[in-house]
Amino acid sequence: MIWRVTGLPPTSPVDKDDLSRSPIHLVNGGPLISVLIMPPKPIQAILTHKGRPHPGVPTIALIDTGASLTGATPSVIQRANLRFTGFSPLQSALGSQERRVYFGEIHFPWGAHMAAPIAECELDGLPFECIIGRDTMKNWVMIYDGIAGIVTITD
Amino acid sequence: MVENKPQTDRNYQYLKDHWDELFQKWPQKFIIISDQKVIGFYDSYEAAATKAITELGDEEFIIQQLTDVKPLNFIFVA
Numbered sequence: 001m002i003w004r005v006t007g008l009p010p011t012s013p014v015d016k017d018d019l020s021r022s023p024i025h026l027v028n029g030g031p032l033i034s035v036l037i038m039p040p041k042p043i044q045a046i047l048t049h050k051g052r053p054h055p056g057v058p059t060i061a062l063i064d065t066g067a068s069l070t071g072a073t074p075s076v077i078q079r080a081n082l083r084f085t086g087f088s089p090l091q092s093a094l095g096s097q098e099r100r101v102y103f104g105e106i107h108f109p110w111g112a113h114m115a116a117p118i119a120e121c122e123l124d125g126l127p128f129e130c131i132i133g134r135d136t137m138k139n140w141v142m143i144y145d146g147i148a149g150i151v152t153i154t155d
Numbered sequence: 156m157v158e159n160k161p162q163t164d165r166n167y168q169y170l171k172d173h174w175d176e177l178f179q180k181w182p183q184k185f186i187i188i189s190d191q192k193v194i195g196f197y198d199s200y201e202a203a204a205t206k207a208i209t210e211l212g213d214e215e216f217i218i219q220q221l222t223d224v225k226p227l228n229f230i231f232v233a
Contacts, residue, residue: 042205
């Protein structure tokens with residue numbers, strides 16, 4: 001599947017001839033996609049068995065090549081019923097930290113989904129609640145076309 | 156979202172105390188630690204987490220990849 005994204009709020013696949021798009025959107029907004037964060041399959045099975053719905057949490061994610069791990073805000077993690085599985089030591093420009101990590105499932109707008117560790121991260125005041133890190137991108141071919149203002153993902 | 160801090164902390168402390176010996180035994184593997192013991196080792200996080208949830212239920216556990224490369228992140232908000 002090939003998917004194109006820009007820095008505009010994600011709604012649908014980007015038309016290459018869409019004149020409302022500008023390269024500056026990608027510079028300022030970053031590549032954004034809509035995702036659905038779900039509990040992992042074993043937790044889904046338990047919730048289904050208990051008759052509890054688990055529709056997942058729809059949210060916006062930034063594709064972040066600077067992040068090793070995929071992450072989400074504590075609010076998303078709690079609402080999506082993810083399961084705590086440990087810690088991840090992270091080194092960043094802010095120093096060395098340990099983040100709590102949860103087991104979850106990420107559903108992408110092109111229909112694919114993957115089970116993944118999701119690190120808790122504070123993203124206060126930002127227009128997204130999730131970061132797609134390099135651990136997710138390892139399954140993609142991604143082309144950043146800064147001139148056109150489009151990122152193309154092949155999954 | 157299930158989290159029992161004291162047990163979690165003990166499992167994590169066990170991991171840190173035994174990191175070198177665990178890394179020697181299972182380099183690059185994802186290990187499950189529960190009740191301060193290694194329960195299993197797997198090639199992927201998903202396999203380890205699925206096994207831990209299905210076999211351990213509500214018991215506390217942690218999963219860690221035994222890697223010699225620390226994850227690197229750059230966080231910068233303009």
